[in-house]
Amino acid sequence: MEIPPPVELKLPLIVPHKVLMGPGPSNAAPRILQALSQPVLGHMHPELFTIMDEIKKGIQYIFQTKNELTLAISASGHAGLEAVMCNLLEPGDTVLVLVNGIWGERAANIAERNGAVVQKLQKSNSNDNFSIIEIENAIKGYLPKLVFVVQGESSTGIYQPLDGIGEITRRYNCLLAVDTVASLGSVPMFMDQWKIDALYTGCQKIIGVPPGVTPISFSQKAHNVIFNRKTKIPVYYLDMTLLGQQWNCFEKNLPRLYHHTTSANLLYALREGLAIVADEELENVIERHQRCAERLYKGIELLGLEFYIEDEVKRLPSVTTIKVPKGVDWKNVVDYAMKNYKFELSGGLGPTVGKVFRIGIMGYNATPENIDKTLQILKEALAYSKNDSKL
Amino acid sequence: MEIPPPVELKLPLIVPHKVLMGPGPSNAAPRILQALSQPVLGHMHPELFTIMDEIKKGIQYIFQTKNELTLAISASGHAGLEAVMCNLLEPGDTVLVLVNGIWGERAANIAERNGAVVQKLQKSNSNDNFSIIEIENAIKGYLPKLVFVVQGESSTGIYQPLDGIGEITRRYNCLLAVDTVASLGSVPMFMDQWKIDALYTGCQKIIGVPPGVTPISFSQKAHNVIFNRKTKIPVYYLDMTLLGQQWNCFEKNLPRLYHHTTSANLLYALREGLAIVADEELENVIERHQRCAERLYKGIELLGLEFYIEDEVKRLPSVTTIKVPKGVDWKNVVDYAMKNYKFELSGGLGPTVGKVFRIGIMGYNATPENIDKTLQILKEALAYSKNDSKL
Numbered sequence: 034m035e036i037p038p039p040v041e042l043k044l045p046l047i048v049p050h051k052v053l054m055g056p057g058p059s060n061a062a063p064r065i066l067q068a069l070s071q072p073v074l075g076h077m078h079p080e081l082f083t084i085m086d087e088i089k090k091g092i093q094y095i096f097q098t099k100n101e102l103t104l105a106i107s108a109s110g111h112a113g114l115e116a117v118m119c120n121l122l123e124p125g126d127t128v129l130v131l132v133n134g135i136w137g138e139r140a141a142n143i144a145e146r147n148g149a150v151v152q153k154l155q156k157s158n159s160n161d162n163f164s165i166i167e168i169e170n171a172i173k174g175y176l177p178k179l180v181f182v183v184q185g186e187s188s189t190g191i192y193q194p195l196d197g198i199g200e201i202t203r204r205y206n207c208l209l210a211v212d213t214v215a216s217l218g219s220v221p222m223f224m225d226q227w228k229i230d231a232l233y234t235g236c237q238k239i240i241g242v243p244p245g246v247t248p249i250s251f252s253q254k255a256h257n258v259i260f261n262r263k264t265k266i267p268v269y270y271l272d273m274t275l276l277g278q279q280w281n282c283f284e285k286n287l288p289r290l291y292h293h294t295t296s297a298n299l300l301y302a303l304r305e306g307l308a309i310v311a312d313e314e315l316e317n318v319i320e321r322h323q324r325c326a327e328r329l330y331k332g333i334e335l336l337g338l339e340f341y342i343e344d345e346v347k348r349l350p351s352v353t354t355i356k357v358p359k360g361v362d363w364k365n366v367v368d369y370a371m372k373n374y375k376f377e378l379s380g381g382l383g384p385t386v387g388k389v390f391r392i393g394i395m396g397y398n399a400t401p402e403n404i405d406k407t408l409q410i411l412k413e414a415l416a417y418s419k420n421d422s423k424l
Numbered sequence: 425m426e427i428p429p430p431v432e433l434k435l436p437l438i439v440p441h442k443v444l445m446g447p448g449p450s451n452a453a454p455r456i457l458q459a460l461s462q463p464v465l466g467h468m469h470p471e472l473f474t475i476m477d478e479i480k481k482g483i484q485y486i487f488q489t490k491n492e493l494t495l496a497i498s499a500s501g502h503a504g505l506e507a508v509m510c511n512l513l514e515p516g517d518t519v520l521v522l523v524n525g526i527w528g529e530r531a532a533n534i535a536e537r538n539g540a541v542v543q544k545l546q547k548s549n550s551n552d553n554f555s556i557i558e559i560e561n562a563i564k565g566y567l568p569k570l571v572f573v574v575q576g577e578s579s580t581g582i583y584q585p586l587d588g589i590g591e592i593t594r595r596y597n598c599l600l601a602v603d604t605v606a607s608l609g610s611v612p613m614f615m616d617q618w619k620i621d622a623l624y625t626g627c628q629k630i631i632g633v634p635p636g637v638t639p640i641s642f643s644q645k646a647h648n649v650i651f652n653r654k655t656k657i658p659v660y661y662l663d664m665t666l667l668g669q670q671w672n673c674f675e676k677n678l679p680r681l682y683h684h685t686t687s688a689n690l691l692y693a694l695r696e697g698l699a700i701v702a703d704e705e706l707e708n709v710i711e712r713h714q715r716c717a718e719r720l721y722k723g724i725e726l727l728g729l730e731f732y733i734e735d736e737v738k739r740l741p742s743v744t745t746i747k748v749p750k751g752v753d754w755k756n757v758v759d760y761a762m763k764n765y766k767f768e769l770s771g772g773l774g775p776t777v778g779k780v781f782r783i784g785i786m787g788y789n790a791t792p793e794n795i796d797k798t799l800q801i802l803k804e805a806l807a808y809s810k811n812d813s814k815l
Contacts, residue, residue, distance in 0.1 A: 036490070038706070039481035039485055043703070046699070049465075051463065058467070070458065070460050070461035073444065073449050094428070094429055109498055111660065146658050244498075268510075268537070291773075292502075294448075296500070301439060305437055311429035311434070312433075312434070314429055
């Protein structure tokens with residue numbers, strides 16, 4: 034062999050144990066890591082189909098939906114966004130994207146790749162959300178086929194309320210798609226009641242499953258749009274007409290389709306993540322996250338720090354953005370926490386780069402003990418950074 | 425909550441232990457399952473970047489390539505195929521697909537979704553491979569931008585030799601893409617020497633990693649095509665200009681890009697799968713698979729069974745297709761093995777449905793003991809099926 038075995042692979046794998054209090058991924062519960070290491074099953078084995086059926090019910094529960102076309106994509110949350118766009122949009126269709134952080138920008142980018150005409154509703158300040166009037170005016174103006182909203186912008190920490198948007202999109206006969214990657218489980222979600230047509234979330238945030246599978250659901254209205262396209266769905270891997278058959282979402286007597294090789298082990302983990310939420314019950318999960326956020330807010334105030342988002346009701350409980358104090362290099366703070374405690378605090382992203390710290394409160398990590406530890410480490414790291422800008 | 429927690433999720437997860445001797449996934453080695461259950465790391469953590477660098481070197485080794493644009497996609501093998509098509513093809517481009525089973529058909533389907541003009545070179549018999557003259561004539565006739573070949577058709581068990589095709593595609597100034605999902609590690613692969621421009625494999629076959637990550641590599645020539653497109657790459661998730669930056673494949677002083685959230689745990693597993701191959705050394709892995717295949721062939725002959733592919737040199741060592749004897753219902757045989765031994769033998773797929781058994785020899789399962797067990801169970805199941813067509 035011309036190319037020899039790489040020497041790096043002769044050494045053992047070393048994975049440090051960290052506490053991940055950034056905006057995700059969060060630490061997985063031991064029960065989930067244990068599930069991951071179960072033996073592999075084939076993608077057409079009946080035991081795996083049972084697990085997939087249980088996952089579907091678990092997703093219907095956390096989304097509060099009865100949608101039949103509900104499943105998990107074998108890819109990260111970005112693919113959830115891509116699945117919404119490539120299934121619902123055809124070249125020339127207009128999409129209205131609400132942009133107040135990088136996820137709106139990403140959605141616009143992906144919609145453009147699908148040949149859509151992208152209209153953006155943008156805030157001048159990235160630390161504010163959209164009013165229902167702003168949204169209705171934009172819909173009235175552009176008459177889009179699809180409106181795309183991010184419920185929780187993890188780049189800014191902004192929370193976008195959704196109640197009432199679905200009434201407007203129905204009135205103007207357009208579809209409503211919502212990204213809940215960073216928000217689901219920390220704030221309410223009622224997919225059916227709120228008349229949302231496409232919804233996805235990340236598994237590696239509040240559900241606490243390692244990345245790689247993405248829960249997604251489509252309403253009957255979206256289903257009809259997908260099945261009545263003029264052009265082919267451009268991405269085979271995300272084609273809901275086929276994925277839905279693999280996940281047994283259509284007529285129950287259709288045979289399961291071998292669309293792609295699902296990842297049995299990630300599905301075990303997702304099943305367990307959903308089971309943990311079902312055990313605790315969704316309303317309690319949400320309440321726990323909100324209680325932790327309040328505890329964090331109090332501690333941040335006691336430290337004399339300022340919030341990027343002043344109005345508490347506009348803050349996403351799962352991602353808190355805190356202004357970097359003057360004279361402090363954010364990177365020194367983050368590095369201090371990681372170096373001394375293997376503790377992840379995070380800097381900004383997109384519009385907040387260099388301006389904020391981001392603290393995640395997610396799933397297994399959402400405990401008062403972790404909040405207190407976060408505050409103690411943040412305090413120590415800030416003091417250190419003020420005294421010495423070098424690590 | 426209108427929709428209550430599903431009762432199914434109140435029960436514990438149960439995963440049976442099986443021996444997977446079908447065409448994949450195969451059983452993962454304990455070292456790989458152990459790696460999977462390590463704590464989650466963030467997608468931008470330096471320890472994970474180190475693991476990604478090691479994976480890149482491991483892929484370069486198993487592909488025998490020095491290509492810089494070498495990485496693992498966070499999705500199953502189908503996404504590898506999709507990545508080849510959506511990065512290399514633009515609407516109106518001609519692609520020549522060699523079809524002798526379902527993977528060629530799937531490639532044609534995906535190329536069409538990308539707006540390409542698809543030309544197929546097809547065998548009248550699915551149990552034969554293509555001669556170099558047939559391939560050259562088709563290239564001469566269609567002058568495609570891209571030629572797509574499956575090295576190992578897991579649906580038929582046919583092995584397509586590649587040596588010499590790259591000389592032709594270079595002469596006609598077209599790109600050569602090869603699917604090695606089911607073949608890599610059981611037959612030789614010299615990506616650079618054979619002048620292959622795009623190559624991907626499955627992780628869940630001979631590398632023995634649970635599905636969900638897909639090694640892929642592009643030549644400098646393919647790289648140039650990707651960076652000089654007239655149209656945008658339609659799929660963000662598979663965009664090699666961005667993925668390459670996340671995997672540090674371009675200029676070394678470019679910062680790592682946050683393109684999507686990679687699955688740390690699947691990357692640990694892939695790193696370990698590649699390390700196992702590097703420890704044993706690729707030529708020994710290939711030899712072990714070929715020795716196991718020969719042992720299986722002898723046993724099959726002793727059982728008086730016939731091969732779907734008569735000519736032994738045309739058989740893929742990793743997937744053997746055996747004709748279902750007259751008077752036997754293939755499903756009874758497969759079900760008997762599963763019911764009594766939790767042992768996976770597989771039926772046909774695509775052109776071989778109902779006609780063959782498929783036996784996989786892959787990775788951790790490729791041992792003489794497993795071959796002997798396969799033969800013993802097959803013998804017993806066939807005897808049972810002849811005596812009684814009911815389970």
